[in-house]
Every structure is written in structure tokens, then in C-alpha cells.
Amino acid sequence: MSDPASELARLTDLLPRSMAAAAARCASRLEEAAERLAAGRPIERTLRECAMLLETGVAVRERREALRFDLAYPEHLPVAQRRDEILDALRAHPVLVLTGETGSGKTTQLPKMLLELGDGRAADIALTQPRRVAAVAMAERIRDELRVPESVVAHAVRFDDRRSETSLLSVMTDGLLLAEAAADPLFGRYDAVIVDEAHERSLDIDLLLGLLKLARQQRPALRVIVSSASIAAERFAAFLEAPVIHVSGRTFPVEILHQPPGDDDVGYLDAAVRWVRDLHEGGDGDVLCFLPTERDILEAERRLRELPGAVPLPLFGRLTPHEQQRIFQPARGRKVVLATNIAETSLTIPGIRYVVDTGLARMKRYQPSTRTERLPVEPISRASATQRAGRAGRVEAGMCIRLYGEDDLNRRDEFTAPEILRSNLAGVLLRCLGMGLGDPQTFPWMDPPSPHAWDQARVLLDELGGMDGDRLSGLGRTLAQIPADPQVARILVAGLTEGVPHEACTIAAFLSVQDPRVRPLGEEAKADAAQRALAHEAGDIATILRLWDRWQEAETNSRREKLCRELYLGRRRMREWGDVRHQLWGALRERRQNNLAQPHAAENWPLERIHRSVLAGMIGNVLMWDAKLGTYRAGGDRQLAVHPGSALRARSQLGASSLELRARRSDDAAGLQAPSSKLKA
Known part of the structure; x- marks a missing residue:
């Protein structure tokens, strides 16, 4: 290494030539190093660490800038016909609302315009989609139009992230970008974010828009484009203080x-x-x-x-x-x-x-x-x-x-x-507090929920032990790190404490997906009989564990297909159960490394400890049997009945804990949602 002063000057010169994330990590450290050097204090360690980051960042950026792609715009698309106007607006305004009807080409052509403006070299461009299928399809479509490989335009969805260091454009779900924002609320990996299909107004979209609005207060150069159908454009514009460009859409009459x-x-x-x-x-x-x-x-x-x-x-x-x-x-x-x-x-x-x-x-x-x-x-x-x-x-x-x-x-x-006006806000509250956003009632929501709804969410988190006054408790911070509903996350944490992490993870994953047991039209009686034969006398929790063990024993695809036919199981739902369990188990391993109890043998589960783990997450669903009325009672003087698919349907209990409280509906697609578990009186 040359003398510290020369090395400090060299690294400072590398900042604008490096990847933005590396430059952001090193800029403040180099400023502190300059002050330490002026005070006669050593800075060699800081210089070595920054040199590694910046030199790697420069090399990656040079490779990204050397990439070539085809920026041709299909002339028949309305967005392409307004290209010059949109480019001028993007040069003049870091934030833009672009609306267009179906068929305008806004999803595929906007990323090209950002690439034409020079975005995507020092940092990525993010294009969000509400659903996985759209993210995968859009990535492939844009790759074809740019004539580039997957290493340049990649999709990123749950369980399938194809991005690399040369990915200029990341087509991802809103939820995945939000997960990244938990660790990087300033969106430092990106120099532009396109929120597509914003009119859907999902929880993830609303939270993402608020976070981007806050991030721009500290990163005014962050480019944000809200792309939407031609509805509610002025609301988005007022919320983001951005101009609006309306593009005609439907290319053919309907x-x-x-x-x-x-x-x-x-x-x-x-x-x-x-x-x-x-x-x-x-x-x-x-x-x-x-x-x-x-x-x-x-x-x-x-x-x-x-x-x-x-x-x-x-x-x-x-x-x-x-x-x-x-x-x-x-x-x-x-x-x-x-x-x-x-x-x-x-x-x-x-x-x-x-x-x-x-x-x-x-x-x-x-x-x-x-x-x-x-x-x-x-x-x-x-x-x-x-x-x-x-x-x-x-x-x-x-x-x-x-x-x-x-x-x-x-x-x-x-x-x-x-969605935020018709959803359980406990998860939103946990996420906001976990990200350090403070009181969610002061967060910039486009449509703020009522104070009563937030109060109900706080009560639920407090029941779970997640609140310490107006802040998250230590347990609450742990729950915020687990990618699951707060009640499900609490079951996982209790499973660690009780020494039953495998079984708790199986139950938690089951509660995170739709019940895999199905009742096909015309075969309801056969399905009910097959699933009753699977039921465990100890209740629905044991039944779920028995089903999982049967699934694990069927190691080949042919055996699993046979099991699905015999027990009337949805193959896709079983697969999703396994995928979610794998994700939750990964979250547990991150917390405990390899210090996790081994799974118990089939039919030899320590049910009392497993029940305590479940009860920790479902304490608000404790029910008591009212013999006089012949029904269960829950908090708030609610009267409830055991679901027809429950293993405990035929028995009266002194007490029970419900895994799920569900309003009755006649067209229940799952048919059997194991809702209760026996507790000792």
C-alpha cells in the first residue's frame, strides 16, 4: 500500500466509478478516515477494506457498462409512440406516474427507456409485479426484446432468484423487494424502481409506495415510476408529488x-x-x-x-x-x-x-x-x-x-x-416496527387504516408477547425477522424453546398455506371417509403431523401421486406446504445455526410440548365448552362450532385452542381446515 494519504485520495477517486452500493458503504468511512488521518490516527484497516469493496465494484461496473442490448421500440405500441415525451419527463422529474390501458406497452418499454437514460449500470433497475407468473413472463419478454441472456435481465420471485452481478434489470414481486427493504430501506441496490400494476393496491404495493416516498427524502436522485392502468392516476400523482403521462392503450377494439x-x-x-x-x-x-x-x-x-x-x-x-x-x-x-x-x-x-x-x-x-x-x-x-x-x-x-x-x-x-382496509394489520404493524418506521399511523399510507384497526393489531401483538409499550419487545424483534404471519412466527419461536422445532415448523407451514385436503365435487363422501381414516385421536395437530410424516415417507413422485389419490390431497398444495416449510426452516436455522433439536419419530411426538408451542401463537383463540348451550365460547362472547373436518368434531371438550377462526361459507374450496386442538383440562 502507498502512503495512507495517497491511498485515501485514490479510493476517493474510485467512488464515482464503482457500483453504487459499494460507493455508499465506503463514502462515509473514507470521510471518517480523512478525519482520523488529520488527527494522526491509523487508517490502514479502513483503507484495505474499502479498497477491496471499491475495486470489486469498479470491475463489476465496467463489465455492466460493456454489455450491449437492442433498444428498438415496437412502433405499434402507444408507449413507444410517446417515447420522446416520456424520456423528457424522466430527465426533468425523478418521479413519474404513467398510466395506460391494457396493451399500451408500459411494462415492457419503460425499462428500455431507463436503460437508454443510463440507469442500470451503477445500480440495478427494479421492475415489480404483483404476482410470480407475471414477473417470470415479463422478464422473459423483455429479454427477448433486448436480445440479452438471463444474466442481464433476470426474474426474482420466492424460491427462485435468478439475478447475478451483471443483472441490469430485476423483474421481481412486490413482496421480494419489500423483504430487501427491511435490510435496505433506502433501496441502495437500485437507481430506479418501477412499481407496475399499482392500481391493484395490495398491502405490499401500498407499503412499497410509502417506503419509496420516505427513501426519496434521503435519496432525491432515486428514480421512481408508478405504472398503472388508467384509473386513480391523480391520486398516485398527488401522493408522490409527480407529473402524470396518460397513454392510450387498447390497440384493437373489443x-x-x-x-x-x-x-x-x-x-x-x-x-x-x-x-x-x-x-x-x-x-x-x-x-x-x-x-x-x-x-x-x-x-x-x-x-x-x-x-x-x-x-x-x-x-x-x-x-x-x-x-x-x-x-x-x-x-x-x-x-x-x-x-x-x-x-x-x-x-x-x-x-x-x-x-x-x-x-x-x-x-x-x-x-x-x-x-x-x-x-x-x-x-x-x-x-x-x-x-x-x-x-x-x-x-x-x-x-x-x-x-x-x-x-x-x-x-x-x-x-x-x-387491501390494507380489509386485512389483519398485525403483520403490517410488526413489519413497520421491525423496519424502524415507528408508529405506522404516521407512515405515509395512501389510504390510512382506522385507529381502531391499528389498536386491534397492537392487542394481538401484545398477546403474543411482541410489544413492550409502543415498541417491539425482544421477542417482537425476533418475530419481525421471520417471514410469516405473527401468530405463525410465534409458534416457530415457541417450538425452539420447547425443543420441538421440526414439528412446530410443520404446523406453522400448514397454517401458512391452503389446507391440502380436498373434497372434489361428487366425491365428497369418499374424501371424508379417506381423511377420517387419517385422523389422530389426539386432535388436529397430531393429524397434521401424521399427514406430513406420510408425505415424507412417500419419497418418489409416483408414491406421492398415489398418496394424493388415496387421501384426496391437492398435489400442488402439498408441494407448497413443503416449500413454505423449507423457507421457515431456513429462518430457524439462521437463528440457531445447527443447534436445533432432532425431529421425533412418527407417532411418537411429544404432543404436550407441541400443543404449548401452538398455544403460544394462538392464545387469543382459546375456547371453552358451554355444555348448556352445546357450543364453544371464545373471547368477546363469541359462540363457535368445531369445523366439520376436525378430528375432534364428534367430541365435546372442556377446552380447546383453535388454529383458525373462520366464518362459515358454503363454497369452501379446501373443505377441511383443521381448526382445533385438544388441550388438557
């Missing part, structure tokens, strides 16, 4: 027909299947049919499987990325894509000419006073209806058949209520 079923006995599923059959007998072009539930989709797929020349393709969030990608691949017939609202935005499915819209979606609703979360099927908003119709006009003139009347549509809400 004929809209309102065709509500004339017979009250004909349900939406029957009507949708009939229309798909009728369209299949008509002109060319693929069909996209919107259905509200996974169960509806699988039933429609079964009915359409034998339709000659049709290829029914399900599309919902629980599918694997490989299964989801089938909708983009050529088929040996007319594709009939059967989708939830996952297909409303972002995705351009090749060949779609017809849309059949039931006008329904499953929506999450949380009632704080009763602590029940419902997933009712509800009419979609007018904005969602517009989005769905637009799917038919992406690649050619199309038709949208709405299975509801025009008067019905006009009576509906204009927009879907933001």
Missing part, C-alpha cells in the same frame, strides 16, 4: 356483450362452461375465462377436457412456474385459459380473442372484532371489469362476454378497496 344467465338455476360456472363451448364452435382465437376460485377452475377443466380441439389450461397462483408457463406455449388446439384474477393485468397471453367474465373474484376480508378472516366470492369492481375486457384486445379485435347485466355493472364500486 365488443362487449352482457349475457347474464336467464335461468336462476344456472350458476356462473355452468354459464361460463356453456359460453366456452359455444365460442369453441365459432371463429378462431383462444379463450380466457375468469372464474373466482381454484375449485371452479379445476371443475371447469374437468368438464372441458373432452371438448374436441380444446386445450383447457388452468391458471392460478398455486401452480408451479412451469405449469403457469404453459399458457404462453403453443398448443395443439384452441387454448382455453381458466384463470382467477391473476390474469387481469400484466400478462399478454398470445392468441386470446375471447374473454368470458363471470364478474366474480374471491376477496380477503378481515373482521378485527371477531378475528375472523373470510374469503368470500364477491362482484368485481368496474375497474377490474375493464381490465378483464382488455385482455381480449391485446393482439387482435376481440369479444368479451360478461355473465352479468349492464345495470349490475353500473351499481358496482368503481375500484376494488385497497
Whole structure:
């Protein structure tokens, strides 16, 4: 090393040539080193560490700047036609709201414009998507247009992060970017963030927008673009203090027909299947049919499987990325894509000419006073209806058949209520406090929840031991580090204390996914009988552990397929259970390294310790049997019944702890959600 003063000057010169993250880490350290040097104190260690970071950062940036890509803009896309105007706006304003209807090209062309402006060299560009399937599809589409490999434009979703040091553009889910923000609230890895499909107003999107607004107070050069359908643009603009550019969207006309079923006995599923059959007998072009539930989709797929020349393709969030990608691949017939609202935005499915819209979606609703979360099927908003119709006009003139009347549509809400106004806020409160954001009621939300909703969230966290006054307790800080609902995270932590981490992790993962036990239409009795045979006399917790052990014993795919048939299990849900368990187990290993108790042998679980672990997370769900009324009572004088699928359904108990309190609904897709566990009286 040269003399410290010369080395300090050399490293200071490297700062603007290095990757932004390395420069940010070293800038303040070099300033402190200069002060130490002036005071005659040693700085060699700081110089060595900064030299390693900055020299690596310079080398990486040089490789990134040497990358070449094709910045051609398709002239038929409305966003491309407004390229000069958008580029001028981005040069003049670090924050921009760009709205456009379906088909405008905003998702694929905005990243190109940022690359043209020089972004993506010293730091990454982030393009967020609400769903995994859209993130994977958009990354592939943009790669094809830029003619670059995956090392340059990569997707990053849960369980599948393809990014490398040469990734200029990261196409990722909102949730993954939020997870990064927990450790880097200034978004130092990025010099630009595009929040796409912001009109969906999920919890993650609202929190992300607030964090970006706060980050820009300390990083005014951070470029933020909010991309949305042509709805609520002015609200985004006022929130972010940004200009708005409106871009026309639909490239081709869409004929809209309102065709509500004339017979009250004909349900939406029957009507949708009939229309798909009728369209299949008509002109060319693929069909996209919107259905509200996974169960509806699988039933429609079964009915359409034998339709000659049709290829029914399900599309919902629980599918694997490989299964989801089938909708983009050529088929040996007319594709009939059967989708939830996952297909409303972002995705351009090749060949779609017809849309059949039931006008329904499953929506999450949380009632704080009763602590029940419902997933009712509800009419979609007018904005969602517009989005769905637009799917038919992406690649050619199309038709949208709405299975509801025009008067019905006009009576509906204009927009879907933001998720934050209809959700359990305990997880949001835990995340905000864990990130050091302070009182979430002072956080810049676009639609602030009511004080009562926050109070209910604090009560729940306090019950879990996560609060110390207005701050997180030590336990609360631990819970904030676990990527799970606060109650589920509390079960995991208690499992460590009780020496049953494997079993607690299995239960916690089960509670984080939809119950894998299914009841297919027409086979309910057979499914019930098969699943009763699996039930453990000690209750639902033991039943869940028994199911997991059976799954682990079936080591090959063929054995697992057979097990799914015998016990009426959803293969995809079992896979998701395993994936989430793997993620949660990783969080436990990070806390305890290798100092974790071994799993117990099947059927030899220490149930009392496991029950205590579960009770730690579900203390607010303790129930007492009221023999006089013949029902269970919970806090707030609520009267509850054991779920029909519970192993304890046939027995009265002195006390029980509910894993889940659920409002009744007749179309329960899972059918059996193990809700209770026996406690010692």
C-alpha cells in the first residue's frame, strides 16, 4: 500500500466509478478516515477494506457498462409512440406516474427507456409485479426484446432468484423487494424502481409506495415510476408529488356483450362452461375465462377436457412456474385459459380473442372484532371489469362476454378497496416496527387504516408477547425477522424453546398455506371417509403431523401421486406446504445455526410440548365448552362450532385452542381446515 494519504485520495477517486452500493458503504468511512488521518490516527484497516469493496465494484461496473442490448421500440405500441415525451419527463422529474390501458406497452418499454437514460449500470433497475407468473413472463419478454441472456435481465420471485452481478434489470414481486427493504430501506441496490400494476393496491404495493416516498427524502436522485392502468392516476400523482403521462392503450377494439344467465338455476360456472363451448364452435382465437376460485377452475377443466380441439389450461397462483408457463406455449388446439384474477393485468397471453367474465373474484376480508378472516366470492369492481375486457384486445379485435347485466355493472364500486382496509394489520404493524418506521399511523399510507384497526393489531401483538409499550419487545424483534404471519412466527419461536422445532415448523407451514385436503365435487363422501381414516385421536395437530410424516415417507413422485389419490390431497398444495416449510426452516436455522433439536419419530411426538408451542401463537383463540348451550365460547362472547373436518368434531371438550377462526361459507374450496386442538383440562 502507498502512503495512507495517497491511498485515501485514490479510493476517493474510485467512488464515482464503482457500483453504487459499494460507493455508499465506503463514502462515509473514507470521510471518517480523512478525519482520523488529520488527527494522526491509523487508517490502514479502513483503507484495505474499502479498497477491496471499491475495486470489486469498479470491475463489476465496467463489465455492466460493456454489455450491449437492442433498444428498438415496437412502433405499434402507444408507449413507444410517446417515447420522446416520456424520456423528457424522466430527465426533468425523478418521479413519474404513467398510466395506460391494457396493451399500451408500459411494462415492457419503460425499462428500455431507463436503460437508454443510463440507469442500470451503477445500480440495478427494479421492475415489480404483483404476482410470480407475471414477473417470470415479463422478464422473459423483455429479454427477448433486448436480445440479452438471463444474466442481464433476470426474474426474482420466492424460491427462485435468478439475478447475478451483471443483472441490469430485476423483474421481481412486490413482496421480494419489500423483504430487501427491511435490510435496505433506502433501496441502495437500485437507481430506479418501477412499481407496475399499482392500481391493484395490495398491502405490499401500498407499503412499497410509502417506503419509496420516505427513501426519496434521503435519496432525491432515486428514480421512481408508478405504472398503472388508467384509473386513480391523480391520486398516485398527488401522493408522490409527480407529473402524470396518460397513454392510450387498447390497440384493437373489443365488443362487449352482457349475457347474464336467464335461468336462476344456472350458476356462473355452468354459464361460463356453456359460453366456452359455444365460442369453441365459432371463429378462431383462444379463450380466457375468469372464474373466482381454484375449485371452479379445476371443475371447469374437468368438464372441458373432452371438448374436441380444446386445450383447457388452468391458471392460478398455486401452480408451479412451469405449469403457469404453459399458457404462453403453443398448443395443439384452441387454448382455453381458466384463470382467477391473476390474469387481469400484466400478462399478454398470445392468441386470446375471447374473454368470458363471470364478474366474480374471491376477496380477503378481515373482521378485527371477531378475528375472523373470510374469503368470500364477491362482484368485481368496474375497474377490474375493464381490465378483464382488455385482455381480449391485446393482439387482435376481440369479444368479451360478461355473465352479468349492464345495470349490475353500473351499481358496482368503481375500484376494488385497497387491501390494507380489509386485512389483519398485525403483520403490517410488526413489519413497520421491525423496519424502524415507528408508529405506522404516521407512515405515509395512501389510504390510512382506522385507529381502531391499528389498536386491534397492537392487542394481538401484545398477546403474543411482541410489544413492550409502543415498541417491539425482544421477542417482537425476533418475530419481525421471520417471514410469516405473527401468530405463525410465534409458534416457530415457541417450538425452539420447547425443543420441538421440526414439528412446530410443520404446523406453522400448514397454517401458512391452503389446507391440502380436498373434497372434489361428487366425491365428497369418499374424501371424508379417506381423511377420517387419517385422523389422530389426539386432535388436529397430531393429524397434521401424521399427514406430513406420510408425505415424507412417500419419497418418489409416483408414491406421492398415489398418496394424493388415496387421501384426496391437492398435489400442488402439498408441494407448497413443503416449500413454505423449507423457507421457515431456513429462518430457524439462521437463528440457531445447527443447534436445533432432532425431529421425533412418527407417532411418537411429544404432543404436550407441541400443543404449548401452538398455544403460544394462538392464545387469543382459546375456547371453552358451554355444555348448556352445546357450543364453544371464545373471547368477546363469541359462540363457535368445531369445523366439520376436525378430528375432534364428534367430541365435546372442556377446552380447546383453535388454529383458525373462520366464518362459515358454503363454497369452501379446501373443505377441511383443521381448526382445533385438544388441550388438557
